[in-house]
Amino acid sequence: MTKFAALVDSTEPVLVDFSAEWCGPCKQLKPILEQVKSKVGEQAKIIKIDVDKNRSLADKFQIRSVPTLILFKAGKVVWRQSGVVPASTIERIIRSNH
Numbered sequence: 001m002t003k004f005a006a007l008v009d010s011t012e013p014v015l016v017d018f019s020a021e022w023c024g025p026c027k028q029l030k031p032i033l034e035q036v037k038s039k040v041g042e043q044a045k046i047i048k049i050d051v052d053k054n055r056s057l058a059d060k061f062q063i064r065s066v067p068t069l070i071l072f073k074a075g076k077v078v079w080r081q082s083g084v085v086p087a088s089t090i091e092r093i094i095r096s097n098h
Helices: 003-008 024-043 055-060 087-096
Strands: 014-019 045-050 068-073 076-082
Touching (some): 003 045, 014 024
Parallel strands (some): 014 045
Antiparallel strands (some): 068 076
């Protein structure tokens, strides 16, 4: 099992932020995800994956635009959205999958 697979194969929801250094909207998403983390605390893990440094993962999950958020639960994709997403939406999705 890869390190990534081990991370997302959790009973707790794991939100993965597929992003890139050069991406303006990705930079906008950073404080939103920090706000979400402060509200959901230990109810979910939030990890960031740089698509340029992790091309095989980006290909595996068919990341065509950044940022793309994918919520995993027990290794399965339960939600996916590209673009900047409001904190309230992300928080609601995490709580509904907790």
